[in-house]
Amino acid sequence: MNVRLASREGLLTGFINLCCILLGLTGLAGTMVGGWFHLSSRQPGAWLLLLGIAVWGGVRAVRRVPDPSRNKTLIAGLVAGVMHGLTLAVSLWLISTLLDAGAEVRKWLVQLTPEAIRLLTFGLSPVAAAALMFVVMTTAGLVGALWVRASERYPWQRTLSKGPTTVRTRFLALPAVQNFMQRKHSQQILWGGGLLILLFFPFVLGQYWNYTLGTVGIYVILGLGLNIVVGFAGLLDLGYVAFFAIGAYIVAILTAPAPHGIMMNFWLVVPIGIVLAALAGVLLGIPVLRMRGDYLAIVTLGFGEIIRILSKSDALTDFTGGPRGIRSVGGPGLFGFDVSSEFYFMYIIILGIVLAAYVTLHLQQSRVGRAWMAMREDEDVAQAVGIYTLQYKLLAFATGAALAGFSGVIFASRNKFTGPEDFTLLVSINVLCLVIIGGMGSIPGVVAGALVLKGLPEILRQLADYRMLAFGALLILMMIVRPEGLWPSTRRQMELHERAEQSGEPDAGSSPETGP
């Protein structure tokens, strides 16, 4: 039985290793490790990755053994290593034989360049390379078994998951902070200080960072809007981009010279865009808000796609510029000055974020916010206590849409261009992801989520083509390790940890909440 489980682990990790080779991750690891240590060869990095996974396979196999005596762990590690080695050796033999025979493997599997194969074979003949691979991987499995015997299991997972919250609660529990928070005007002082910092922010940054952080800011406004819809009211909206598109197209049509030549003032267009987007939210909301949960999700998704396809279609080319979009969208002017550079837009965006956060905060703490919360928790009960749910749902939809329209206006005006490809489903998904990663229903969470989501691809730039792959994997990992988000609202955190505490699991990391 143990042998079967161990060989399964070996096969599994062997397969993962094979996938790494097929994905070209070995080459990537080689380049990165080579870059860090200034090595001329890519082999160390590639083999480090392969060996790491093989050792991990050995570790996993040993964990399957119920009573770890010395012999049993070693056997488990050996079995896993053998299976692992067999998997890799056979595939390597097959690939290099095919390559030697002159088959164009690259036509189907683009990462299998002769150079990538040479990293693994050292230029040996197929059989010799396979034998070498087998021996090395078997040893690695044994090393994994010995590793387990040598070390206690370190609870890194718990530390990782509790990290951000622990930092936050510890920080809030500091006596100085507590004293400050209990002062009369502490809130106002905090807001004022934050604003002051933000005001000087754009001076410090260069043009590139002003642009990048401006994009983050636009996503923050979008996120704040969707946060109302999803986080507060609990309505899953997958077509949020539609309202963003409406805002962008309104500013483009009303200020650009090309299709209509209306060329209105930017500041006049902003309220028009906001109002029309909100109106679109209400119009869409009336028929669909009676649906629940996932039906709403798929209908809103359809609505988003409809808006995008319509803006692209030939039927509306005269109105929206069709697939080519609208160029030279007007920027804002102030007393005759042109203030449409990235630098000034940063201020507009900051102003927008502050306004949006202010509105959101006040809505959340008002009667409306409590009604939304009640609705999110249980619609039937909310209705029974006299909340007119349709009206509040419409309000949530309209507010969210208004914020999206606002950010659309800024977006199109800042880029001086708008086209249908700016408004794909991926935008809606990105905004939803940032709301959930940040922590649903939490305003600072939205900012954190936007920074991570839009900042992460910049950080992951070293991974080049593997950026989106890593991003997808991180999304999954994040949901498993920390489903409540980076900066969850206190209420949501309590909800999520209620279950763990009820089942008697000790909750070591978090001290009681001491915030206001």
Added chain:
Amino acid sequence: MATAVQTRAKRTFRIGRLIRPAIGVVVAVFVLWRLYTVLASQSFGPDTWVRFAISGLVLGSVYAVIALGYTLIYGILFMINFAHGDVMMLGAFAGYFTLEAFNGAGFLNKNLPSAIISVVVAFIVGMSVSLVISIALERIAYRPLRTAPRLVPLISAIGASLFLENVAQLTFGVARHTYTNPEVIKRNIGWTLMVGGKEVLVAYTGVLTFVLSLLLMIGLYILVQRTKMGKAMRAVAEDKDTAALMGIDVDGVIANTFAISGALAGAAGVMWGLHMGVIYHYVGFIPGIKAFTAAVLGGIGNVPGAMLGGLVLGIVEAVAPAALGMPFQLKDVLAFSILVLVLIFRPTGILGEVLSGKKA
């Protein structure tokens, strides 16, 4: 206070009653008017209509097979498996490689039996690969989130979808790959129908797709309704805790469900490849969304409903733009409009959903 609330409730009740008929009348008038103008102008002959209907039927049957997988998983876990379309894409690639291998070995076009064996093996390989990926997906990305709030598995599924798409892009490249069909079922040969004095081609691959999707649907229906495993699946869908108390291995049943839906997605992928011909790393995305739409259209959780929803959606996509005199670019707009309309008038889908009231 009480009277104010009452009158407000009464007033809104009336408005609520007016919305639906108003939308219905507007849509009906619009459709009839466009239909009349198109039919009066006679811009399409009967053969064109038949051609549209056939292509819609085939497309719809592929949607239907994908939708079956969605509906199964939704029925049990109440989650949108966003990565389902990408599971289908990987199945399509597996079938593609199988056919390429047979072709490279010279077996594919040797004689009729060898062609049949190749196609059957391609289906088996495609289905098994998708099955394994689907199980792995459940094990890695969804199982740890079983008790989390509903949006959390959705984000995880979006992550999985991005991951799988990029895996395919990095391994197989961004180029489009063309399926190598055996000579006997080339995409451009088939039976010819005579409609209104003109020939209409019914491709063999289309017939194969349609018949196979019907068989899969019937098989799935029998599996869910008549076997012990199906009974366990329905019990888990109804109430996981009670099912566990009755001695049902809930994790095992859920894994089985993912295996079945994965296999269906793989079959859909190979069908797509054989009939449409071109596959690439992004090929699963649009059919995936359409198939979920189809599942909702038919009533999610309902096996015949998914099939019906898929067929309706495929036919609407193929016929409606022409029937309403609109450019074909707008076919997706029409497809989604149908969805919105059906849900406005029948919120539970065409055939009604099979969901336990608690989760609804």
